[in-house]
Amino acid sequence: MGATWVYAEVTPDGAHPSALELLTKARTLGGEVAAVALGPGATAAAPELGAHGATIVYASDDQVFADQPGRTAAHTLLWLIGQHTPSLILLPGTYEGRDVAGCLQALTGSTLMANATDVESASRARTEIFGGTKIIDVDLAGPEPRLILVRPKSFPPEPGRGTAEIVAVDAVTPSGPTATVVERHAEAASGPKLEEANVVVAGGRGLGGPEPFAMLDDLAAAIGGAAVGASRAAVDAGWVPYAYQVGQTGKTVKPEVYIAAGISGALQHVVGMKGAKRIIAINKDADAPILKIADLGVVGDLFEIVPALTEEVRRRASS
């Protein structure tokens, strides 16, 4: 099998964790492993990419990759593919990864598999459907390189002891109309919008007042990529604004994980969150309806459990 390449997202702060996860996986497939890092911070990230298995890092620190995302990286990759003909390219299932992969597919005409949870070779990968109840093994055919978008956090990153040769590349700027970034905003405080968040931490009547919502803010921040929501009871009581309301007359959310703290689970709330892939409920009432639909129900005191959970999450993140 030809080389496996990993499209490594980089920033001036270093390599995105997804890059390290994918490199770890790529090492197991046999064949040469290379990373393609395009954008400011690429060269600086090369040692870390090398440590995780890349023998070559095709790097460019050109600002244009950050200013004209997606297309520029795809066209540059196309040029590299023409030079080095890899068999397989692994990309992370992030906003950027999907844009690059989608655009690249138009250029190479090769197959692109999304949402992969495991990769066996350039010809076989695995994913889940129907809310994770069925596992699908997929055969990939067609011209190489095959493209696979991998769900973030599918493989734990494990550094090895390699070093990478850095090969500088020039950006290939495509002709034709392209979008350009003019401003960047970080919203660390508020986090993602409720409807788009990967994880939702929601509070209900059980919180007893507005102040305990700070506890949920902490948990959301610890998890990362999480938003805080609420049941109608908490909104009606005036503890949080209507924008937080999840339910029939509020927002419908479909996160990976929905954590319901102090929410009884009345139908009008459930309607807004039952699409969540996993539901965790914390309630002191063992008869609360929400425990019937939760994947994991905890009967206990949320005032003890939530802070303890926040700490545990932080602990695991730092280790």
Added chain:
Amino acid sequence: MALLRAARPAARTAEVPARARRELVHVLGQRKLFQKALPGVMHACIFWGFLVLFPTIIEAMLAIVDDGRTLPVIGQAPWFLFLVDLFATLVAVGIGIAFYIRKVQRPDRFRGSHMEEADKILLAILGIVTTLLLWNATKIALGQTLHPSAEPVANALSNLFGTGQPTETLERVFVWSHVLIVLGFLAYLPKSKHLHIITAAPNVYFAKNGPSGHLEKLEIDLEGPEEDIRFGVATAKDLSKKQLLDLFSCTECGRCQEVCPAWNTGKPLSPKLLIMDIRDAVAGIDPTAGEVELQPLVPNAVTDEVVWDCVTCGACMRECPVDIEHVDTIVDLRRNLVMAESRFPTEAGTMLRGVEGPNENPWGQPATARTDWIGDIPVRVLAPGDPAPEYLFWVGCAGAFDDRAKKTTQSVARLLNAAGVDWAILGSRERCTGDPARRMGHEYLFQMLAEQNAATFAEAGITKVVATCAHCFNTLANEYPDYGATLEVLHHTELLSHLLEERKLLTTPGANGTVTYHDACYLGRHNGRFDPPRDVLGSTGLTATEMERARERSFCCGAGGARMWMEESGDARINDTRFAEAAGTGADTLAVACPYCFVMLDDAAKAAGSDMRVADVATLLEEATLGEPTAHP
């Protein structure tokens, strides 16, 4: 008047005997006016007085032309003279009471009403009867009346007058003033709310004969020509004759405003103000302006918020002495907002999509989950082609999907089994009855569901239906016949009550505790079923205590009019307000008979942190039953 002629007719001419009876009772008998004691007396005096004294106006006009002339036959009859004297006095007393109510008691229901206009009318009426009495007094003084003692008051007044010339002049003065005030009053009439003396009687005649929960069908044929499709009421020209008559029958008494749950919780909707505002918009139309673009009534006459605040509880209609149908007009306004303009509280869209979408229920739950409540209860689920049961238990969307309502469904199922009733359910073939869509104004969606469900009933050979939801009950019983489904529909409390009477269910009435029953609007006020739930509760042994606002005066839980699916504004929540009233009785349990009431009041109980238990009548009955009934004697 031109508008009235051009307006579309309302199908209100059939069933004459019922109409005539209502005319007698409501108009002649003043029944609805007596719902408030003192105002009832006040108005009865004036109204009956008006009827009795009517001939005296003729007499006065005759007497102007021909001095000394009286009415033929009765003009000098003692009984007539007595009646005239008595009722003229009663009218004056009535006016006195009216001023007492308006100036001393000053009830809040008059807020927003035109008080000066009312004062002028009352004074004019006082003027009419005063001049009449004085005229009669002068006639007595002049010796023109044959039986003065038949007119005690006029007789007493006659002592103010001598027999000579000044009295003759005064007699002319009084008769002229009397006639002039009457004529002036008649001229003023069409411009004022006193027009009700002409419009009220026909308005009562043309009111709905059946239950107030029955909205009129609006046939929507999408295949037909677009101009023929009516989307409800957008401008004044869309109002029906009855709706126009409603507007001009309103006397601004405010009895409707006083009981409106929205108004009472700080929202802008007042049924009285709504009618007045639309009336003013209609009255303001210049008939000579020709084909002018009429302003849409919403938001120009009434705001969107006012239209959406209504819970369609019908308390306003119950109070209205002249049978104005506020709810029907509000729903007609909603029909236009929803179907023509798609302008409604956004959050209700979720409910509409759920009802419209593949699963056809307001919560968008999978139709296959309608049988999840069954568990291990023996239940017959009808498959197509199965023999029909005696009773179809219509579980309803709430009863199938909502956790609290499911308890009621389960209690009813077990009770029906214990009583040996032949019953079955449709399971996932049930579709929403369409009530929430209809109350919201989406008549087309309701029509589709009604036709679909009617077809299912026909195919399955269903004749009798029992429902736990008051809304399903009202729609199936009253509205579905308009779509070809004639069913005998019972509310579960009615059936349970029968079963208890027939001793098919037996209870151990040893239950301790107190209970207060909340009358569901769509069961009670709209359909007159007040006693069956109380009878059932009576058999449980719980001690019943009534809230002040009970039976026809029940205060809505706040979910009706599709408001269950909307966010609420205002100073207080309707459900919290009602719950506080229930809790105020000191009872341990609040009994309900509708899943909407259950959810709303249970939520209110939790928000108040109260220990009061909210439970359906069926569940309370189940707790008191003996298990399997023993053999009947």
Added chain:
Amino acid sequence: MNVTVLAKFVPNPTGTPSLGPDNLLIRDAGDGALDPGDEYGLELALQLVEAGGGEVTIVSMGPAEALAGVQRGLAMGAHKGLLVTDPTLRGADALVTARVLAAAVARTEYDLVIAGAESTDGYTGTMPATLAELLGIASVTAVRKLEPDGDGFRAERQTESGYDVLTSPKPTLITVTAGATEPRYPSLKGIMAAKSKPVDTVSAADLGVTDLASTQTVAAVTDAPAKAGGEIVTGDDAVTRIADLLTEAKVI
């Protein structure tokens, strides 16, 4: 400004999906609807055209029943529709779909093409980027707000840490995130008007797309290890159990 909106007809989002004997998703005809995710884009298109003039065209690829999805878009206010329906397209993967849609979109007049961020049934989320490249136009994905800006557009794009603002020349393709707008509910008048709006129906051959070979085939389907559905825990290990679940879900 003319906007072309991509609309996918998907199976009942709350129904129970299943795979057929050919391991392809059963798209149950009676139970399908316009993908709710596409309604956000359609609403945005309608708002832009209502403010600045122009027309909205709906383009959809699917079985014959997908016409219902197009009609819903027309009922909401779109002006015309183009439906690509062809039995040979059953099971088309993202690349084939992109090629077909590129040919279809090219038949419409557009300054802006809008697609949903990911479909409810396939959720690859890559097809729009492929489509943009095939059309040779600029693209911005995960847009939560869009305004016309001079001769082009100004877009707010959701990122993992917040949002970026991009400018893009005409024509541009964007994908919109859920919650970017509140889709309007079609009025009955809209539904009636939809019946007389023009809808073209074409096949893959009409569009000149011939390479329809799928490059992915399902080799095996197995049941995932049964999620201990409805597991209830009390006691001290609750926190560990939750954190384990979060790890398993790959959110931490």
